Amino acid sequence: MTAGGQAARSGVEPARAAGGPGAAADGTSPAIEVSDLVFAWPGKPPLLRIERFAVARGERVFLRGPSGSGKSTLLGLVGGVLAPASGSVRLLGSEVSTLSAAARDRFRGEHLGFVFQMFNLIPYLGVLQNVMLPALFSAGRATRIGGPAALRAEAVRLLAALGLSDRSMLEREVTQLSIGQQQRVAAARALLGRPEIIVADEPTSSLDHDARENFLRLLMDECRAQGSTLLFVSHDTSLGPLFDRIESLTELNRRAGGPAPA
Ligand SMILES: Nc1ncnc2c1ncn2[C@@H]1O[C@H](COP(=O)(O)OP(=O)(O)OP(=O)(O)O)[C@@H](O)[C@H]1O
Ligand SMILES: [Mg+2]
Secondary structure (H helix, E strand, O other), X not given: OXXXXXXXXXXXXXXXXXXXXXXXXXXXXXXXXXXXEXXXXXXXXXXEEXXXXXXXXXXXEEEEOOOOOOHHHHHHHHOOOOOOOEEEEEEOOEEOOOOOHHHHHHHHHHHEEEEEOOEOOOOOOXXXXXXXXXXXXXXXHHHHHOXXXXXXXXXXXXXXXOOOOOHHHHOOEHHHOXXXXXXXXXXXXXXXXXXXXXXXXXXXXXXOHHXXXXXXXXXXXXXXXXXXXXXXXXXXXXHXXXXXXXXXXXXXXXXXXOOOOO
16 A cells, blocks of 8 residues: 555664553553454455554564555554544554544654555655655754754664765655655654654565664664664564564454455
């Protein structure tokens, strides 16, 4: 799937304790909590039926599943890019599936860093502008960086950690980058301002070995620094041990009697 698709409404630390299903937005509820969720693409039978999937605050979860099983779709639902046919998606204790499109966008901008499988960079903006974008929409993320004066330096720091330190690169339009470079820009944008939740959809798929190692180190460091929650999708199961828990989407779906994978 792609963001804004046709169904769009418009070294590892231990896991922390999860709140119960009814926990309030008081810091004890899970970072991500999906309950009784059903999702179908238009004209298709339900793709996802998930009774409960929760990620505790500060927990790092690796989500696996065959191609076409609905991993990106689930991440789109968690990220508020897609809306469920029924059921609930709670982030940090707030029900996001019933928010208006504008309120959901605001919530996502404030609390969520999302590395989309297709990157979703803004094509008419340069590399630095793409990375700095979240701070323009989120007071919390801007404040954590240290305000507008520190914004550019923070974007440069993240890009440099990902091997994009060439000055000539920073002002270049993102459409003039290689796919692997675009993926790293998307990663830097998601991490800017250390959001509470980071959702990453195949974020290493186009990276060579060194770029992949650099990205994973930065990702884990940034998560640890903020106590961020991480939901990470990859076909590369060798990355599993970096995470607190591995979830199989096929299993999640099967438990609730959902469809077998495509
Ligand atoms: N925008 C869309 N409109 C209609 N169907 C879609 C759309 N996006 C995805 N699908 C369908 O939903 C199913 C799950 O797709 P999804 O992209 O979530 O799988 P995935 O597990 O992320 O796969 P991959 O590992 O290849 O990225 C597929 O059958 C796909 O054809
Ligand atoms: Mg996918």
